[in-house]
Amino acid sequence: VMPYPTRIFRNLSGEEIEAYSNRFSSHLVDTVQRYQPQLIHSHHLWILTSLVKRLFPHIAVVASCHGSDLRQYDQCPHLRRQVGSGCQLLDAILTLSPEQKSQIVKQYRIPPDQIYVTGGGYDEAIFYGDSSPVNSKQTVILYAGKLSRAKGVPWLLKALIGLSQHTFHLHLVGGGSGKEYDACLREAEHLKNRVTVHGIISQQRLANLMRQSDVFVLPSLHEGLPLVVLEALACDCQVIATDLPGTRDIQQRLSCDNLVLVDKPLIRDIDATELVDERRFIEDLKAAITSWISDQSRASKNMINLEYYSWSKVFQRIEKIWFESTAR
Structure with a gap:
């Protein structure tokens, strides 16, 4: 349930999926022509990410998996070919956990050496502990x-x-x-x-x-x-x-x-x-x-030591993959 009108992907007709893709395609082409990026970082192993890589095969494309995309892939078998055709060409995929990586290898048939477990990061400048005593009353x-x-x-x-x-x-x-x-x-x-x-x-x-x-x-x-x-x-x-x-x-x-x-x-x-x-x-x-x-x-x-999950450490892992992807 989202705070705005929504549709479920598996209930969209072929014509609606095509309209969705065409609308994004025109904006993506204009944006890439304008900024000439060396790398595109997309989110979710789904229709839009696949579209990006198919539209711009000469540009390095890195994508982050968040989990909801895996559920969509499972629930929409009629869209798997469209999604997989571009996602299988991605330069790198970033996942949140080893188990998620295994799911991607199995569902999308993507080689494991294209997939990196980077985890998720929290903002350590905002979220930190203190030594305040615990409330003993409740x-x-x-x-x-x-x-x-x-x-x-x-x-x-x-x-x-x-x-x-x-x-x-x-x-x-x-x-x-x-x-x-x-x-x-x-x-x-x-x-x-x-x-x-x-x-x-x-x-x-x-x-x-x-x-x-x-x-x-x-x-x-x-x-x-x-x-x-x-x-x-x-x-x-x-x-x-x-x-x-x-x-x-x-x-x-x-x-x-x-x-x-x-x-x-x-x-x-x-x-x-x-x-x-x-x-x-x-x-x-x-x-x-x-x-x-x-x-x-x-x-x-x-x-406890949460350094591995701090945003600064996660960004270091992601940045390293960006540089490796553009150097290929």
Whole structure:
């Protein structure tokens, strides 16, 4: 659900896909003629990235995969040839995790030596920890992201509603639109004075909220490498997140106790985000949050080394690939 009128790619007709491609083609040709770039960095292994490489085979094209493109490729078999014809010619592909790289090799049939795991980077100038004492009166819980079913927000709220025996306060940060957003707000009302709904806020204000929070929860059902998890860890939060390739990669690379993963629920309908067993997901979230609240030994904030995921380090890895791609 986006905050503007949208269409689903798999429901577009052949004529609409052609119109979409033609409109971008004219703008791309004008832009390249004007700026004469040595390199183009595109995002998502999808129709537009494929189009860019087919239009400009003489220019180095590097593309970043974010995960949603892999789901589109899986759901739109009729577009795979169009997408693959250009993506297989890319000079380099940047991925968020080793598992994502393996998916690209399998789905797009692209040689692994064209694919680089660069990870994702957070802004260390904004997101950092401090030595402030933890609030001993109540557990401060934070969620930040779109208020939608795909982000798992309804089930997080249901889990918290069931924790009536614990003292906590939830900060709910993020925007949305439509019925899903309204449903999340209605669900949040059941928490009464135990929730503050902030809406969309600045990165600086989010970082301050993270530094004031004990636990950050991201119950998302789909993510590449969620930067918000890195940002929360950088601010010394304990993080509870769904077990996804990106969060698993963070946990394995950092080898820390600050990140607890909850089993991802089975999804019955990916478009409507209907779960096979939503009760189990709610109970798993509830158990993870309760475990943290009950374990007082976790109350002190632990510093971890996130240098690999800092934006400066990620940019160094990306810049190196840019230079290598233009030198070929």
